[in-house]
Amino acid sequence: MVFAIEVVIGGLLVGVMYSLVALGFVLIYKASGVFNFAQGDMTLLAALALVGFLTFLPLWLAILAVLVIMIALAFAIEAVVLRPLVARSPLALFMATIGLGFFLQGIGQGIWGTDPKGLHIGISDIPFDVRGLMISQFDLVGAVLSGGSVFALVWFFQKSRIGRALRAVSDDHEAALSVGIPLGRAWAITWAIAGAVALVAGVMWGTRLGVQFSLSLIALKALPVLILGGIDSIPGAIVAGLIVGASENLAEVFLGPYVGGGIQTFFPYLLALLVLWFKPYGMFGREIIERV
Amino acid sequence: MEENGGHPMLQVEDIHISFGVLKALNGVSLEIHKGEIVAIIGPNGAGKTTLVNIINGVYRPSQGHIFFEGRDLTTVPPHHIAALGIARTFQNVALFKGMTVLDNILVGRNLSMRSSFFSQGIYWGFAQKEEIQHREVVERVIDWLEIEHIRKIPAGMLPYGLQKRVELGRALAAEPKLLLLDEPMAGMNLEEKEDIARFILDANEELGTTIALIEHDMGVVMDISDRVVVLDYGDKIGDGKPEEIRRNEKVIKAYLGTATQR
Amino acid sequence: MIIRGCPTQHEHYEEEFRSMIYRECGVFKATYQEDMAIFPIPLDRWGLTVILFVAFVMIPSLASEYWLSSILIPFLVFSLAALGLNFLTGYAGQLSIGHAAFMAVGAYTALILYGRYEVPLLLSLLGGGFVAAAVGSVFGIPSLRIKGFYLAVSTLAAQFIIEWVLTHWKWVSGGVFGTVDTPPMRIFGWPIDTPVKKYYLVLCFVVPLTIFGKNLVRGQLGRAWMAIRDMDVAAEIIGISLFRNKLLAFTVSSFYAGVAGGLITFTYYGAANIEAFNIMVSFHLLGMIIIGGMGSVLGSFFGGAFITLLPIFINQFARAFGAVLKTDLLACIDLIIFGGLIIFFLIVEPHGLARLWQTLKEKLRLWPFPY
Numbered sequence: 001m002v003f004a005i006e007v008v009i010g011g012l013l014v015g016v017m018y019s020l021v022a023l024g025f026v027l028i029y030k031a032s033g034v035f036n037f038a039q040g041d042m043t044l045l046a047a048l049a050l051v052g053f054l055t056f057l058p059l060w061l062a063i064l065a066v067l068v069i070m071i072a073l074a075f076a077i078e079a080v081v082l083r084p085l086v087a088r089s090p091l092a093l094f095m096a097t098i099g100l101g102f103f104l105q106g107i108g109q110g111i112w113g114t115d116p117k118g119l120h121i122g123i124s125d126i127p128f129d130v131r132g133l134m135i136s137q138f139d140l141v142g143a144v145l146s147g148g149s150v151f152a153l154v155w156f157f158q159k160s161r162i163g164r165a166l167r168a169v170s171d172d173h174e175a176a177l178s179v180g181i182p183l184g185r186a187w188a189i190t191w192a193i194a195g196a197v198a199l200v201a202g203v204m205w206g207t208r209l210g211v212q213f214s215l216s217l218i219a220l221k222a223l224p225v226l227i228l229g230g231i232d233s234i235p236g237a238i239v240a241g242l243i244v245g246a247s248e249n250l251a252e253v254f255l256g257p258y259v260g261g262g263i264q265t266f267f268p269y270l271l272a273l274l275v276l277w278f279k280p281y282g283m284f285g286r287e288i289i290e291r292v
Numbered sequence: 293m294e295e296n297g298g299h300p301m302l303q304v305e306d307i308h309i310s311f312g313v314l315k316a317l318n319g320v321s322l323e324i325h326k327g328e329i330v331a332i333i334g335p336n337g338a339g340k341t342t343l344v345n346i347i348n349g350v351y352r353p354s355q356g357h358i359f360f361e362g363r364d365l366t367t368v369p370p371h372h373i374a375a376l377g378i379a380r381t382f383q384n385v386a387l388f389k390g391m392t393v394l395d396n397i398l399v400g401r402n403l404s405m406r407s408s409f410f411s412q413g414i415y416w417g418f419a420q421k422e423e424i425q426h427r428e429v430v431e432r433v434i435d436w437l438e439i440e441h442i443r444k445i446p447a448g449m450l451p452y453g454l455q456k457r458v459e460l461g462r463a464l465a466a467e468p469k470l471l472l473l474d475e476p477m478a479g480m481n482l483e484e485k486e487d488i489a490r491f492i493l494d495a496n497e498e499l500g501t502t503i504a505l506i507e508h509d510m511g512v513v514m515d516i517s518d519r520v521v522v523l524d525y526g527d528k529i530g531d532g533k534p535e536e537i538r539r540n541e542k543v544i545k546a547y548l549g550t551a552t553q554r
Numbered sequence: 555m556i557i558r559g560c561p562t563q564h565e566h567y568e569e570e571f572r573s574m575i576y577r578e579c580g581v582f583k584a585t586y587q588e589d590m591a592i593f594p595i596p597l598d599r600w601g602l603t604v605i606l607f608v609a610f611v612m613i614p615s616l617a618s619e620y621w622l623s624s625i626l627i628p629f630l631v632f633s634l635a636a637l638g639l640n641f642l643t644g645y646a647g648q649l650s651i652g653h654a655a656f657m658a659v660g661a662y663t664a665l666i667l668y669g670r671y672e673v674p675l676l677l678s679l680l681g682g683g684f685v686a687a688a689v690g691s692v693f694g695i696p697s698l699r700i701k702g703f704y705l706a707v708s709t710l711a712a713q714f715i716i717e718w719v720l721t722h723w724k725w726v727s728g729g730v731f732g733t734v735d736t737p738p739m740r741i742f743g744w745p746i747d748t749p750v751k752k753y754y755l756v757l758c759f760v761v762p763l764t765i766f767g768k769n770l771v772r773g774q775l776g777r778a779w780m781a782i783r784d785m786d787v788a789a790e791i792i793g794i795s796l797f798r799n800k801l802l803a804f805t806v807s808s809f810y811a812g813v814a815g816g817l818i819t820f821t822y823y824g825a826a827n828i829e830a831f832n833i834m835v836s837f838h839l840l841g842m843i844i845i846g847g848m849g850s851v852l853g854s855f856f857g858g859a860f861i862t863l864l865p866i867f868i869n870q871f872a873r874a875f876g877a878v879l880k881t882d883l884l885a886c887i888d889l890i891i892f893g894g895l896i897i898f899f900l901i902v903e904p905h906g907l908a909r910l911w912q913t914l915k916e917k918l919r920l921w922p923f924p925y
Contacts, residue, residue: 035703080897081897081901084901085900085901088900088904090702090703091647091649091702092900092904094649094703094706095840095844095896095900096896096897096900096901098651098837098840098841098896099841099844099892099893099894099895099896099897099900100893100897101837101893102837102841102889102890102892102893102896103889103890103893103894103897104893105889105893106885106886106887106888106889106890106891106892106893107886107890109882109885109886109889110883110886110887110890113882114882217833220710220833223707223710224707224711226707227703227704227707227708231703231704259722260722261722262718262721262722263718265714265717265718266711266714266715266717266718269707269708269710269711269714269715270711270715272707272708272711273696273708273711276696276699276700276704276708277696277699277700280699280700280701280704281704282704285704348791349791350787350790350791369790370790370791371790371791371792371793371794371795371796373791374790374791374792374793375793379792380791380792382788386785386787386788387784387785388780388781388783388784388785388788388789389784390780390783390784390849391777391780391781391784395777395780398774398777399777399778399781399789399792399794400792402774402777402778402792402793402794403792403793405774407773407774409770409775409802412769412770412773412774412775413766413767413769413770414766414769415769415773419769419773423773423774462792466792466793
């Protein structure tokens with residue numbers, strides 16, 4: 001029984017991290033209507049850059065440097081990729097981000113190579129002992145960081161002036177333009193935020209798994225979270241992240257041994273598919289009504 | 293034009309439907325008889341397109357039934373409804389923008405094409421004969437609508453007026469019993485409207501197609517329809533010959549005087 | 555009745571319209587039959603014969619073994635897989651981002667049939683296609699309720715679930731994690747062991763399947779697919795069954811992927827390994843049809859050619875500058891160019907190389923009398 005609770009808690013903690021990654025997607029989708037398939041590659045790029053900078057900079061300076069790079073990248077993406085495609089279908093934009101993903105992968109590999117690197121930011125491996133429950137320090141710190149970031153983001157979007165403007169943009173591009181909100185700037189800001197999210201995610205997952213190619217696949221892990229929660233719902237991303245984290249862990253631990261393990265790679269997808277059948281837009285997603 | 297006092301071709305019975313808190317249709321009933329041209333008019337938002345969408349099977353009413361030639365349509369999926377002989381044009385032109393005019397109209401023949409998957413893949417033989425057969429029908433429609441010169445152009449590149457005409461062609465190609473036209477003349481100039489009106493009348497007279505059209509141009513409505521049904525915010529407030537409707541108090545009030553235009 | 559393809563003088567319409575129908579000018583068809591042939595323009599018909607001649611006769615006699623085995627075979631097979639994906643995504647508009655998984659199904663099925671049950675090679679390869687088609691149609695069922703982005707992600711589910719099943723299901727993997735070599739190929743006792751023979755084997759699948767596919771897309775099914783892609787609600791109201799046609803798209807495209815999977819395993823890789831059909835391959839397939847041309851049979855082949863030749867071009871290009879590229883760097887540049895071109899084509903020519911090719915032919919046709 002204690003073990004089961006540990007598994008659930010471990011899963012929930014990981015789930016918070018998934019939520020953060022998913023939130024990065026939701027934000028971009030809400031603000032620019034595009035699903036950024038390159039989010040995972042951005043995460044990897046951020047982590048690689050951090051490792052690179054850590055070789056000659058102290059931690060906080062390295063993080064700052066990477067943040068600057070990600071923001072610059074966001075502006076570049078907005079100008080080169082998003083602006084020319086502004087009038088096109090969501091499908092086209094989605095495919096453009098696939099291309100972007102390849103591009104960033106190539107750059108990352110070219111500059112920093114493909115061998116796995118370790119990322120150490122001072123969190124030890126020893127698990128906490130809380131009243132007999134073993135909780136991993138990694139997971140706890142990760143969850144706290146992610147949770148904090150999620151709160152910050154939600155506050156930003158709900159309360160701040162810029163956040164309000166971004167929400168207006170996501171609702172209706174043309175209406176937002178007509179009240180004077182600069183679309184391009186709004187998009188750049190959103191992508192910069194997504195870049196920052198990528199950085200945080202990159203730090204956490206990179207510490208946990210090592211910085212290597214599979215890091216970019218973390219984003220793919222967030223996809224079932226997105227479709228479970230709805231691609232345009234912030235609370236959806238949070239709730240779904242927790243659900244996916246917990247259920248994936250439970251499935252792997254309790255069902256895994258019967259079928260040879262490795263369930264966690266596809267279990268979230270199976271879960272999401274089941275939910276989608278009954279709720280085609282996710283649990284909290286907004287239904288798109290086509291008028292004829 | 294009443295046919296042999298048998299059943300009406302289309303019978304709409306007490307239809308209710310809401311979208312959220314908005315009650316779009318509130319117990320609307322009407323009949324359309326074979327060979328008639330019936331106009332459905334009413335201010336914007338009156339529920340006209342919604343009604344047509346229900347007939348097509350896109351929406352399901354919360355209450356009420358639709359009977360087409362005696363058969364209850366209310367739970368039939370849209371593509372089966374089409375197979376029963378109902379065709380439609382749309383308010384915002386719903387052409388397949390990536391396909392040529394010819395292909396768009398050929399798609400309209402989809403229901404009567406029978407060749408199987410394998411037959412199509414091999415092409416020589418049955419599928420080829422069928423393609424040619426249907427191509428002939430479609431070319432006749434194209435000639436009739438006078439759009440030969442744009443046959444191979446992707447529909448998305450055409451000017452609005454021609455797109456509407458192509459859409460009409462696609463609907464006619466299906467050789468429907470009942471043709472539902474949703475604002476077929478929206479956004480057209482006088483000359484274009486006259487063309488379309490002529491096509492509608494010809495379709496009715498030469499091909500015997502029963503027609504229901506949603507239209508805002510009162511002049512056209514008065515000219516070509518046999519009967520007029522008036523909707524106003526979900527209710528039917530008028531149903532009768534054009535001259536009667538023109539004098540109907542409720543209708544005049546709903547339109548603030550436009551019904552008296554000529 | 556004579557069909558005139560040329561527009562009559564009509565003041566309302568601009569030059570663009572006339573340029574769209576360039577090919578028809580001056581070529582009068584006497585019957586609908588001729589107009590509807592795959593290649594109504596005599597030039598194109600002639601071109602097809604040339605292509606077939608080159609493919610079946612010239613290439614095998616002139617090309618080096620290197621070219622045959624390392625370039626032409628993967629080119630043909632990947633083009634076939636891309637063609638399958640094109641049916642689903644380019645024509646029917648259902649985005650599929652896990653398509654390589656169906657190639658894997660075909661590969662493993664063919665291997666099991668041929669290697670374990672000694673089913674004749676040709677039947678094994680076809681069997682791979684059929685099993686992949688069945689699996690593909692199951693994963694197509696969500697498309698009835700789910701659309702757009704949500705559907706794309708559920709196709710990704712196919713990728714991960716299939717990967718897991720193929721590696722963990724003992725009956726399939728034979729308890730071996732990793733690579734399973736293909737046994738030597740024989741057809742009616744005749745060994746297929748040289749590049750030339752392998753090339754012919756591939757050709758004998760790719761050519762008929764391509765022709766079959768071309769016939770499908772220019773007929774009723776192709777039109778139904780495109781209608782669903784462009785506006786599915788309207789398509790349904792016209793009488794097109796969304797269920798049947800979407801499912802058919804998944805089935806057909808998975809069949810092609812399955813056959814391609816089997817072919818590539820036997821004639822190119824020589825072994826079956828699930829890593830050869832991972833998520834990156836799925837993305838590459840998508841990139842192929844974006845660059846090559848979505849909704850175009852020819853475009854699928856442009857895409858296949860592109861992906862096969864790009865690394866070579868980069869290499870030659872670098873060599874021209876005296877630089878010798880290590881494989882790692884080559885892979886990076888490959889990715890950068892591939893990704894960059896996807897974006898480029900989406901911005902500049904969303905219909906890919908196929909449309910560029912069409913435009914080029916049009917300019918040549920009218921040259922030197924552009925008007």
